Amino acid sequence: MSKKLYFWEKRKAVLINKHDKERVIVPIIEENTGLQITVERSYDTDLFGTFTKEIRRKASQLDTAYLKARKGMELTGLDIGIASEGIFGSHPVVPFIPWNYEIVLLIDTKNDIEIVGESGTTSTNYDYITTDDYKELEVFAEKILFPTHFIVLRPDDEESNSITKGINSWESLREAFELGIKKSKQGKVFVEADTRAFANPTRMENIGKATYDLIKKMKSYCPKCRTPGFSVVNSKMGLPCECCGNPTKEILLRVSTCRKCAYTEENMVEEKRASAGRCLFCNP
Numbered sequence: 001m002s003k004k005l006y007f008w009e010k011r012k013a014v015l016i017n018k019h020d021k022e023r024v025i026v027p028i029i030e031e032n033t034g035l036q037i038t039v040e041r042s043y044d045t046d047l048f049g050t051f052t053k054e055i056r057r058k059a060s061q062l063d064t065a066y067l068k069a070r071k072g073m074e075l076t077g078l079d080i081g082i083a084s085e086g087i088f089g090s091h092p093v094v095p096f097i098p099w100n101y102e103i104v105l106l107i108d109t110k111n112d113i114e115i116v117g118e119s120g121t122t123s124t125n126y127d128y129i130t131t132d133d134y135k136e137l138e139v140f141a142e143k144i145l146f147p148t149h150f151i152v153l154r155p156d157d158e159e160s161n162s163i164t165k166g167i168n169s170w171e172s173l174r175e176a177f178e179l180g181i182k183k184s185k186q187g188k189v190f191v192e193a194d195t196r197a198f199a200n201p202t203r204m205e206n207i208g209k210a211t212y213d214l215i216k217k218m219k220s221y222c223p224k225c226r227t228p229g230f231s232v233v234n235s236k237m238g239l240p241c242e243c244c245g246n247p248t249k250e251i252l253l254r255v256s257t258c259r260k261c262a263y264t265e266e267n268m269v270e271e272k273r274a275s276a277g278r279c280l281f282c283n284p
């Protein structure tokens with residue numbers, strides 16, 4: 001093992017979890033850092049909010065991950081807590097493009113640090129449909145990669161409490177559809193991609209990416225105080241134009257800051273010049 005791992009090796013951590021996310025998170029962290037992870041399943045993390053809408057999410061994504069990690073530590077008495085939390089919505093910059101943003105949070109109370117691994121992607125199958133037509137439902141199901149990706153179905157609309165989750169075969173989809181139509185007041189069903197991690201391999205992959213980002217930060221130590229989690233927190237624009245040399249809106253340097261001692265380092269990007277196409281003077 002590399003010298004850099006002394007901070008984490010053989011320490012014990014808890015991951016609080018209900019939906020099988022440990023299948024991807026635990027091996028990545030254990031193999032890459034030497035942490036030993038206990039999975040805590042006795043607490044129903046759905047109480048913190050769930051994707052399938054029975055319990056509306058109250059806190060923000062990071063707050064929810066924080067509460068979960070703390071709960072795991074409280075239940076086990078361990079001083080490192082890990083929790084993962086994801087959201088589905090539309091892309092932060094480009095509206096109407098589906099977006100999945102996953103975080104994996106690590107809290108270490110012994111050293112008073114928090115590190116957040118993150119991964120945002122447009123690669124998600126999330127979508128929904130309201131329909132009374134089984135043929136249309138079949139087309140929708142193919143599109144969202146059913147049956148490797150599960151489906152959730154309700155009569156009428158997304159507000160209905162009569163919910164069928166974890167539909168993962170064509171027979172059970174047909175059955176759920178017919179039952180949903182029968183229960184429905186308006187003769188239609190609301191169907192959406194199941195976004196729980198175990199029901200959605202595409203999401204699981206993104207949770208893996210967020211975990212690797214966490215590892216990268218866990219192995220990045222502050223040059224001054226040697227605390228892990230030293231990572232880029234900001235960037236500055238102004239890379240000079242290749243033609244006229246004026247500053248452009250391309251990234252010039254990235255700023256890394258230690259959350260413990262506030263030591264800050266600025267690193268220039270590798271590119272020396274921005275393309276004239278990105279220049280407000282050459283290409284207004």
Ligand SMILES: [Zn+2]
Pocket residue numbers: 241242243244245246276279280281282283
């Ligand atoms: Zn220019």
Ligand SMILES: [Zn+2]
Pocket residue numbers: 222223224225226227258259260261262263
């Ligand atoms: Zn520091």
